Structure formats: structure tokens, C-alpha cells
Amino acid sequence: MTSAEPGAEPLALSGVLTAAEADDTARAIAGEQRADGAIPWFAGHHLDPWDHVEAAMALDTAGRHEQAAAAYDWLARHQNPDGSWYAAYAEGDATRPTDLGRESNFCAYPAVGVLHHYLATGDEAFRRRMWPVVHAAVEFTLGLQQEGGQLGWRRDPDGTPVTDALLTGSSSVYQSLRCALALADLAATPQPDWELALGRLGHAVRHHPERFLDKSRYSMDWYYPVLGGVLRGSAARARLAGGWDDFVIPDLGVRCVRTNPWVTGGESAELALALWTMGLERRAVEVLRSIGHLRAEGGLYWTGYVYADEAVWPAELTTWTAGSLLLAVAALTGDTATRAVFGGAGLPRGLEADCCA
Template sequence: MSSPERTELLVLPGVLTADQAAHTIRGLLAVQRSDGAIPWFRGHHLDPWDHTEAAMALDVAGEHEAAERAYDWLGRHQNDDGSWYAAYQDGDAGDVTDRGRESNFVAYVAVGVWHHYLSTGDEAFLDRMWPTVRSAVEWVLGLQQPGGQIGWKRETDGTPVDDALLTGSSSIHHALGCALAIADAVESPQPDWELALGALGHAIRRHPERFLDKNRYSMDWYYPVLGGALRGTEAKDRIEADWEKFVVPGLGVRCVVPNPWVTGGESAELALALWAMGESDRALTILQDIQHLRDSRTGLYWTGYVFEDRAVWPEELTTWTAGSVLLAVAALGGDDATCQVFGGELLPSGVEPDCCV
């Protein structure tokens, strides 16, 4: 169970008290199934990306056994080719409801595994999960395009979709850095991954034309920062350029413009990106602004809020929204594992190509 020390780490003025943090942790644990799976909410589906984000939140709360069960679930359900399906229905059977396979969903296991290792120091866990991470990364890199960007999925029949999404590729950039850190820790160098990471980072930084135009979505705005492809002045310039476009003062971050809809997950992830840029004050403000999404009954968070209608929508208390809030709070609170994973300074950066490809 989470210790008082871990709960105190999640105390943040205007965001969480110790009792509220403990309540949110209990809310996450109540949704996790006995087999380790963490669906969006009971009765809904699980996807590997959001499942992992919620598992990381369990680790920051000190619920390491519960987090490990979540990663073991991934290990048991990985396809022979290294991938996972896009969605699994909640329930004892865990039936697949979307047989597409999305590259950023598959890659994110590396972020979670590295975070769990840094949280626990469990070398046996890292050794056990290394084959899972390795095969997942190899599957993802099978979708990398000559320009460095990553095709976003394979269709249900296995047909690759070469079009790349900036959000997805930025998340994969983060995952590749974590995967290389794992490879170093288990003494299994992966020079091809270093080249792939360098080419991907170059594409994100220098070639926006290689990605589908989704600039209406806030994730495309902040994910190059959150995923570590942009740092320093480049990161600050990107965030400043569209701040007023996406941030609604006092309410949070729009999911997509011009819709009058703020969402908790995007807001908390932006707070993580701001923290990584060294702007903790603005990160704190964003987290304070979304506390209107907190549900006092469960300790979880509503997915979003339509502010023109003054209405919660959809009426879903999603584990990944609560997970992203806890991760952002943990970073601001100085949790070492979370800071290492999202700060990025200690992650491998890859080998950038000498010229454009």
C-alpha cells in the first residue's frame, strides 16, 4: 500500500491534499482488475498507452505491486510480433475490440517499464520485461519512414499506414529514449535504435511537413516538448506561440480548437511539459485550474468540461486522466523517477543525421 511519505509527495497547494491524494490512489486501485488490467473505467475498454500511464501513477503513489501487475498484464497479452491491439474490452475475457495496432500505443511500454525500474530498483523486473520492450520497439521501428517519422498504425489486416502523427511520433521519441536507457541497463546495446531516435527527433524539430496537419489539437502543440524532442528556447517558443489558442484561464486546456471543451488529461500533460521546461509556476496554475474536474465521490477526474454549456462531458471518470494528474504532481513534488523520465536530461538522445534525409 502507499505509504504516508508517498502520499505527502503528492500534496500540492490548490491541487491535492494528502487525503485527496490517497482518495485518488484508492480510486485508481478500485478500477484495476484482479489480472492487472487498468481500463479507462469499469465496463469500458483498455488501451495499452493509457493503461501504462495509469500504472505509472500507481508507482508514484508507492503502489509498486499493483503497477507491476499492470506490466505483467502487458507481457501476457503482447502479440507474437511485439505489438498490442488498440483496445481490449473490460471483463474477464478481455476480448479485443479494435484489432488495429497503433505505434505510439505499442512504444509506450518502454516509458512505463523504465519508470517502474527507477521507482523500485527491481533489476529482476527489468530483466523480465526487457524482451517485451525489445520486441515492441522493433515492431514500432518497422513503421519508421525514410524521413525519420513513424507511421501511426497497422490496419486490422496488417496493412501499414505510412502517414505520421506528430503527437504519436513525439511520444515514440520519448519511448525510444527510455528503451535505450533500458538497453544500457541490461547491457544490450542497440545502435540501430540510436540512429532511429536521432532521425525521429530531427524530423520533429525540422520537418513539420512530414506529419499530418493536426495543429487544431493541443496535443500536437505540446507533445514535441513533453516527448523531449524540443528543449530550451525551441520548447519555450513553441509553447508561447499557441498559449492563447489553447489555454482557457481558470479552466484548463482545450483538446481541439475552436471547440469550447477543456480536458483534464491534456491539461495535466501540458503541466508536465511546462515543468520539463523549468516553468513550474505555470504548471502549478494549470493543475489548479482543472480541479473543477475532480469528482469528490471517487477521487478521480472527469475527462472534460464544455464551458459554454457549463457541463461535464463526456460523463466518464477516466483512469488516465487521474494518472496524468498524479504524474504531473509527482514531477512538481520532485519524485526522482518521474523527474528522470520526463525531465529527459539523463535519457539517451540518439544520433542525429548529418543532413536532411
């Protein structure tokens, strides 16, 4: 399928994307998708499960539902027996994984995409087909949860669990677990252990920064507890305000690393999405407008820009950068499915009590 399905609402946001530009971006993402459904970073590069899902969700926002479904079917066909996926596949080829590690947030994130696709399409057959995939992936992920609630970030190729936890990854898994619980409700198969795990994970992120590796120099560790839905209200606003001057470069975008003069499109779009979840829509739009300089001919976006050198770097047009921008625009312009999985108002909350010392 090469175009949006009939009835799809065009994406458009003043100063960010016209409807025609959004369509070009979606078409460009779809143009990188392989015939088997895999969506690599770009043609000839590897695929990782998290960014594959991000690009698939972007296709759904643009009405390209068959192509999005093909991306999820790729995941279903290539899931490992333990419920995981490898961290990277050569050019999206499941027969040639290039990183045999299995990362907790990579394996959990398909739950977000599956729920997003179901909400966008109402496709009950898809939901039923993908539920066992999501169930197995969550079980694998929770096998890496530590006593303090945080998620070990990876299982090594030899099967050894890595107990070190990443704040960004654990925050992403928090969102994934809520989406997985929503799918469990739809399947009428309660998962009380998942609810307990979600509560423990949220408690760790909110109250125990010492349980995570110190990656505070990265902007993702700054905004991901908000984007993942762990923090809301005054706590979320205080966190975003506290890092704003460190990471946001007016009219250019968001730094990937606090100390480096390098803004990146993916982090900028994700911050915009986090701002939207807090009702800070004006600021979200300002951030998205600031990365217009990363847009390339054809509709994709450069990964980043080193402003000290006035140079695009790396010279890569990545599907996930374009995908994150379309998702932010979709939330800001009222796309129901995108608002549901990122806003989280209707998602299960699990055990909310501060249950873990």
C-alpha cells in the first residue's frame, strides 16, 4: 500500500507541517519499509524493535494502517521463544541479528504500538492475533525486574541478566505496561502480577533515583519520566522546568547530551510530546517549530545538528526521527489513538500505593 487509506484525517500543524508535508513524511517512512514489513533506521541500516514500533505508529497516524500492521506482523513472526527480540537486526533481516542482547524497554514497547494500532483501526482480529505476542514480551521484560522495582536494562547474549537499570528505559517500560494491561482488559485476561510490577516500577522511578545508573547528562533521562507517564502534575512540571535551560536551545531544538552542542530531532519531538501530556501545548509547538531546519527534501529528518560547527551530524535521515515528529503532531492535533497511549488518561494504573521501601 502506498497511500493513506480513505477517510484518514490529514496531519497539519501551523508552522510545523502542512498536510502535504506530513503526507510526504509518512510516504518517506513507508518508502524505507522492506517488503517483509521491517522498518530499518534507513535503507541499508539496521532495525531495532523500539524504533521499528515508533515508525509503525507514525504510519498509523497518517492512515497507512496496512503498512503499520505489516510492521507488527514482522515482530510476531520473528519473536524469540522467550518472548524477546534481539536488540538489532542487519537491515531488518531477522536471520542476521547484529546484537544478540535483548533489552527490556525494546521488548516491552510493542505493547504501546499494538494498542495504538487497535485504537486507530478497531481491528479485532489484529488485537487477538497480537495479544499472545504482547503477553510473552511482557513476561520476558518483567523477568528483568529487580527487587527495588527498577528494570534491568538487558539480558546478555549468553542469557545473563544485567541488573543495572536505566531511568529512560524503565520510564518507557512503565508506559508499555499500562498499554499491555489495557490489552489484557480487552482480552478479558486479568494480569494481577503485571499490576503489582507496574506499581513497583512507578515507585522506583518517582522516589529512588539511586536505583538507576546516573545518565543525567542525557536529555532523555530528564523528560522520559514525564513522557512515560510516571510523573504528572506538579512533579512533572517541576522536572521539566528544572532541566529546561540545560537542554533546550531556542530556535534549534533539544540537546541530546547536556555538555555537547548537538541538537537532535528525536529528542526534540519527544520533549514536545511530553509537554503536550502536561497541557503545555504552546511550548510543545515552539519546540517542534525549532527543528524545521532538520527537515530534508523528501520529508524525512536529519538525526541531528552540531550547531557549534553549523553541520548536520550524523548524515542520516532516520525513520524514527520522522516518526517521533509525526506522533507529536498527531497528539497536538487531536489524534485519538496517539492521545490515548501517550496521554494515558484511560490506561490502567496498576498498584499505585508506595508499596516498596
